[in-house]
Amino acid sequence: MNLGEIYETLLKYFGGQYWWPGETKFEIIVGAILTQQTSWRNVEKAIQNLKKENMLNEVSLHKATVKKIEKTIKPSGFYKIKTKRLKNFLNFVFKKYDGNLEKFFNLPKEQLRKELLSINGVGKETADSMILYAAEKPIFVVDAYTHRIFNRIGIINWDDYEKTRIFFEEELEENIEMFKEFHALIVQLGKNICKPKPKCNICPLNIRCKYAISINNST
DNA sequence: ACCCAGGTGGCCC
């Protein structure tokens, strides 16, 4: 199976995911930072708290004190460092783009990525999530699930973010909606089926995989 | 009582 076929298979199996969950660009940005190494369930609680406090917009969050943000996003874990990261992002956008997210996200993709990566606390996956789901420019988001899954089934044999991103972008048609869905489907597969520690459930990808239970690849 | 979660940056070599 090539990547396109894997995408079709996952789409049929899980159905459309319609990511990113979140109503506004700003909510997507905040979610991208809060979900670093954190389950979405915990992130949702933090986001609900921010909504309740009317802090889920650029201006309010920019004005909010560190203590207040820390308290509000606590359920998402790593709350002190994540507060700094949210502040770093906002300070950058307010200083350089007058707090205007549209202006920032309208930059050419390569420049936008470079500037996002210059913000302390925004790494490659976070930057690319913002570019794909908030700025809506075609870039393939890679994460730990992507490496776990595609190494196991033998499509790749490395663990390098850029190498994997380029590989997917070259193998697939450049299509924003498909990139969005494919990454979301990979997360579903990783969360529900292709689990850590050589252990997994019945896989919709009927591919030889050294960790698959026998029903998948009975020689 | 573990292990895991949609990473990142700092530090060391």
Place this chain on the structure above:
DNA sequence: GGGCCACATGGG
């Protein structure tokens, strides 16, 4: 360049 570590809450 790579390997280890802290960061923290909540669910299975």
